[in-house]
Amino acid sequence: MNYYLGIDFGGTEIKIGIIDENGSIVTKDKYTTDTTKSGAEIVAHIADCAQELIGKSGIPKSAIKGAGIGSPGLLDPEKGLLKVVTNVPQLNGINFAEGIGRHLGFPAFLDNDVNAMTLGEFFFGAGKGFKHVIGLTLGTGVGGGIILDGKLYRGTSFTAGEIGHLSIDSNGLYCPCGNYGCLERYIGKDGIVTRFKAYQGKGIETGINDYLDNGEITPKAIAMAAANGDKLSVEVLTETGKILGIALASLTNVLNPEIFVIGGGIANAGDLILEPARHELIKRAYTIPAQAVKVVPAALKNDAGIVGSASIAVAKLVR
């Protein structure tokens, strides 16, 4: 059996795990990113944590074929280079893949976290067995990863997949990216909460206060309230799904994918969002590609980060 190491790197937390060739997690752990350290020290720390995890796992190092590192920020996956990591600027310009790989003694590969999630779903999750897979993560922002003909498509400057910045209304809400009507402005975290509060401001009744998330209205709180029958929360999630479906319809017409895999926090609301999304897609997209495409929730859930990151190595070494 071959194994792959997955490093899910975040600005505050690092999750590391080992998966087998079927995508099952053998062992995993969480570590803290010490942002007071230098870039080189952070690299060494991550490698040390990984070494320790491998040691405790009992898996011979020779059975671990490679490591995949999923990271936020701007990066060059071909070189393995971090370019702009907003919260940990001392990593800017660091060759993360080479540095970590050298410490570990086996090849390491870097890609962005949304591509990692998409690869994880493609190899081991809801996208398994499909050729043209578009992964979306609905969280603070809205991200996307695109797999076409069984291969991750990265684009000219490795920024392909910015589905959150597909405009659904050229005269719509201003987006800090400079565009108007970006999908993310409507169904990213702030978009969902803003829409919720707008209805609330009109005096529509809601039981949201029983489900607040650390005292706040968040997509998670709205999803909890909706799951418990709060009508306004259901309405806002339905609307979220409809808006998602508008974007999926355009993507369906342009890319004719086989499957959309929807992940990220709010996607846990499942069919409360996905059913209206499917309905809107069918209504708006051309019949043939609309009938050819599925819209499904991500399957990997909490382990998406580790399995996805490890899948970056699987993509390089196996397929």
Place this chain on the structure above:
Amino acid sequence: MNYYLGIDFGGTEIKIGIIDENGSIVTKDKYTTDTTKSGAEIVAHIADCAQELIGKSGIPKSAIKGAGIGSPGLLDPEKGLLKVVTNVPQLNGINFAEGIGRHLGFPAFLDNDVNAMTLGEFFFGAGKGFKHVIGLTLGTGVGGGIILDGKLYRGTSFTAGEIGHLSIDSNGLYCPCGNYGCLERYIGKDGIVTRFKAYQGKGIETGINDYLDNGEITPKAIAMAAANGDKLSVEVLTETGKILGIALASLTNVLNPEIFVIGGGIANAGDLILEPARHELIKRAYTIPAQAVKVVPAALKNDAGIVGSASIAVAKLVR
């Protein structure tokens, strides 16, 4: 030197030509589609025309490596099958590639006309030397072809590239496809003319009457008037370019292409449309992919159909 036959099939006219391996047309001619004939007869007629053209060209048949057939309508490029040809329904269900290839004695390949145009520009035109090429044709409708990593991307059911049905305004103009705000509704032929007439209706002065196209206001007439300084015509083309740029910005964010190649009748207006499109793209898309992408006019012009169709064979046999 190797040669390729290009068959640009249309509902009323068939253009056939032979290109050499550099994409230069050696010989070409036009024929009529006799829509009173059966499907099998039409196939035989096209093959006969091609045979005759080959005979007159003096090129030995053994030097012709294959034929590419570009066709409108719904088709299956893998099987070579025509599925729905709106104006010539007796061709529905006919295996065009196999039929024509058998008559000719060398392999023939079928694809849609917009993919053909995009392949032509990719091999021999404005997209030469680029890896990620998106071709758009602005005509009665707005079509698209997508080449990623040097390969035509067709999608799950061979309908990828319907860029005319990317919605730029989810609450916008109703489109007969069932969606709202489709790009084609604004910058397809009817969209351009409707916008022109709306301004005219408000009493804005124009010299368009000196440039009418068979007595009518058409995009061609508007382009002519604009080229001669008619202010309203320039304004409408500028607006057309801006709307095009809105869609290109979304495509740039999602697909991070290297180059957009813009063809079709109205694209002959050149920078009157492309300059505002570039400006809008830069304004709206993310900086990195926006700076990485070019927006250029198609290079093949009148021969786009023949060279593009022949390029379908080049894609299959050479690259």
